Amino acid sequence: MRFLGKAAGGLYLLLLYLFVAGPLLFVIATSFNPATSFPAPFEGLTLSWYAAILRRPEFLSAAGTSAVVAALAAALAVVVAFLAAYALSRNGSSSARGAMATLLASPLLVPQVVISLAILQLASAWGVGTGFWGLVAAHAVYVMPFALRLLLTGLARFDFAVEEASRSLGGGWLSTWREVTLPLLRPSIVAGFTFCFILSFVNLPLSLFLTSPDTATLPIVMFAYIESRIDPMIAAVASVIVLAAGTATILLDRFLHVRLVD
Amino acid sequence: MPELILSHVTRRFSGHTAVDDFSLTVRDGEFVCLLGPSGCGKTTTLRIIAGFERADAGRLTLDGADITHAPPQQRDIGLVFQSYALFPHKTVAENIGFGLKMRGRPRAAIAAAVEEALALVRLEGLGGRYPRALSGGQQQRVALARALAIRPRLLLMDEPLSNLDAQLREEMRNEIRRIQKSLGITAVLVTHDQAEALAMADRIAVMAKGRLQQMADPATIYEAPATAFVSGFIGQANVLEGRVESTGAEAVLALPGGVTLAGRGDGLAAGAATRAMVKHERMALCRAEPAQLANRFPCQVAERTYLGGSIAYRCEAAGMTLTALLPNHPLFESFAPGDTAWIGWAATDCAFFPC
Structure with a gap:
């Protein structure tokens, strides 16, 4: 009986993992398939689709654009989220904190295409172009709530008495933040930044109305590519993104692990 | 002479007066306990003295200087927290040396002061540890050493022994008193534990509902209570x-x-x-x-x-x-x-x- 229960639990876990990771595995497998259409039966193993990426400069420059946009948007989002989370955790009743946190999370409730369109309209109403910074702003607005959630969780475990200890020992506001507050919250800040970066990097709908040929992000270029044809090169691009994001996540976990447990 | 004087200090929060026209003089080198039930305003009083809470009315002077509006980092007051509030990401030595680092002292001077403080609280050789690797009693000693390393004009302690078990609490009572006497430092300890106050204090200030009920030596507080509250609260x-x-x-x-x-x-x-x-x-x-x-x-x-x-x-x-x-x-x-x-x-x- 006991064995059957364990086996059933194991099977459930296996199915769950397959459900989550299955499509990903399929995409990665496809990227090695020499067949020129997709999906198609396996015909062997090749790295030619990865080589093909290198022959398409628009993918490489779009990856660069995406990385810069994601870094700036994540940095902006983390700064705003940190200030909001800090103020919410330090002051106010827990009910007010909940209400404010929900309000700050509201960008999640608006379809991303709508945020993109709204920023485009606002910019043209003001008579300014959206350009690169409009794109960054849209991404920052959307990813900010994720950083907020992580920082609120981090701050919930933060004992504000250590700030008072620092001040009683002669530390001003700046030194206290530099020496005590920020180092203790570093895991949440790093995790928030990484999470925001990845979310921004792979995001398509936010960029739909805000990119020009100069500022095309990687998802936009991928989208344009598969509109004209579908071949496994797009799977190769996706595999590279998965590999990079996966590596970042693992490094982060190790980094946090080292940080949190000595 | 580091003498602390609170005159007519009042602090109101929305709806109630936490500290009500409170006056107190702590003499140079004296050990005073603020004693009262929870919610009596003793912790608010301590936070006003430390500078974390402002006084709505009244005046504080330390060592003859008016500190009513001075920010906490300029008061030179050593503070021991109930939760110890040690910096978890810093070693014991870094914790103790923090106040001197903030004062821009040279490394060698800090290292020497840290050694001295460690010896004072009998934790020689533990400077390289992190706080989480220490027992509760040892963390308490580090908190005390950290507060004392800046050579404060006044030592404030907020329920410092309430997180220790009974036996250790008694040991630390004597230890704190020994250190306070050996340094001759002026000290204020906040507690709700009358046994602690009676055993440690030179004088006890009993508080209730934000007001001072009686300020006297332990024997007088116990034997000749001034108010029905003191009589009922002590013993x-x-x-x-x-x-x-x-x-x-x-x-x-x-x-x-x-x-x-x-x-x-x-x-x-x-x-x-x-x-x-x-x-x-x-x-x-x-x-x-x-x-x-x-x-x-x-x-x-x-x-x-x-x-x-x-x-x-x-x-x-x-x-x-x-x-x-x-x-x-x-x-x-x-x-x-x-x-x-x-x-x-x-x-x-x-x-x-x-x-």
């Missing part, structure tokens, strides 16, 4: 209510049942509703009539509670319910529920307070 007392029959050096209180009590009190008026308070351990319980006690009544033992070091007897006498606490020693008689006996107390142990 355990029998409380009897009646009306004053006569005043004078030895006043007389008439209880509703016709019983009269002899006792002492200030500000009594004949006919006024008044409360008599007698500490449990000042009650005598014996088989023979205790003729030397002004207040004595035949009684019946209703309940016996064995407390180890002492035994508490709840007795019924002339319509009063009284508790007597007797040492658990062969020289004292032992009683069982249902026994008849005499219960009595001296007029000097019977304090009258106007209601």
Whole structure:
């Protein structure tokens, strides 16, 4: 009986993992398939689709654009989220904190295409172009709530008495933040930044109305590519993104692990 | 001379006054305990002294200088927190040296001061550890060393022993007192634990509802409480209510049942509703009539509670319910529920307070 229960639990876990990771595995497998259409039966193993990426400069420059946009948007989002989370955790009743946190999370409730369109309209109403910074702003607005959630969780475990200890020992506001507050919250800040970066990097709908040929992000270029044809090169691009994001996540976990447990 | 003076300090929060016209002088080198029940304003008072809470009215001076509006980092006050608030990401040595680092002292001077502070709290050799690798008592010592390393003009401690187990608490009481005396530092400790205050303080300031009830040495607080609150809060007392029959050096209180009590009190008026308070351990319980006690009544033992070091007897006498606490020693008689006996107390142990 006991064995059957364990086996059933194991099977459930296996199915769950397959459900989550299955499509990903399929995409990665496809990227090695020499067949020129997709999906198609396996015909062997090749790295030619990865080589093909290198022959398409628009993918490489779009990856660069995406990385810069994601870094700036994540940095902006983390700064705003940190200030909001800090103020919410330090002051106010827990009910007010909940209400404010929900309000700050509201960008999640608006379809991303709508945020993109709204920023485009606002910019043209003001008579300014959206350009690169409009794109960054849209991404920052959307990813900010994720950083907020992580920082609120981090701050919930933060004992504000250590700030008072620092001040009683002669530390001003700046030194206290530099020496005590920020180092203790570093895991949440790093995790928030990484999470925001990845979310921004792979995001398509936010960029739909805000990119020009100069500022095309990687998802936009991928989208344009598969509109004209579908071949496994797009799977190769996706595999590279998965590999990079996966590596970042693992490094982060190790980094946090080292940080949190000595 | 590092002398701390609070004059007419008041702090209001929305709806209530946490600290109400509170005045206090802590003399140079003195150890003062702020004692009171939770919510009495003692922690708010400590936070006002430290600079984390502002005073709505009143003035604070330390060492002759007005610090009412000085930010905490400029007060030179060492603070020990209830939660210790050690920096978890810094080693013990970095924790202790933090205040000197903030003051821009050279590395070598900091290292020497840290060694000295570690020796003071008897934690030599543990400078390289992280706080989480230390026991609660050791963390407490680090918190104390960190507060003292800046050579503060004043040491403040907020319930510093409440997170320690009973045995360690007693050890740390003596340890804190030894260090305070050896440095001659002026200190204020906030506590709700009267045993702690009685054992440690030069003087105790008893607070209730934001107000100072009494400021005196431990023996006076215990033996000659100034208010009914102090009398009831320190130790355990029998409380009897009646009306004053006569005043004078030895006043007389008439209880509703016709019983009269002899006792002492200030500000009594004949006919006024008044409360008599007698500490449990000042009650005598014996088989023979205790003729030397002004207040004595035949009684019946209703309940016996064995407390180890002492035994508490709840007795019924002339319509009063009284508790007597007797040492658990062969020289004292032992009683069982249902026994008849005499219960009595001296007029000097019977304090009258106007209601």
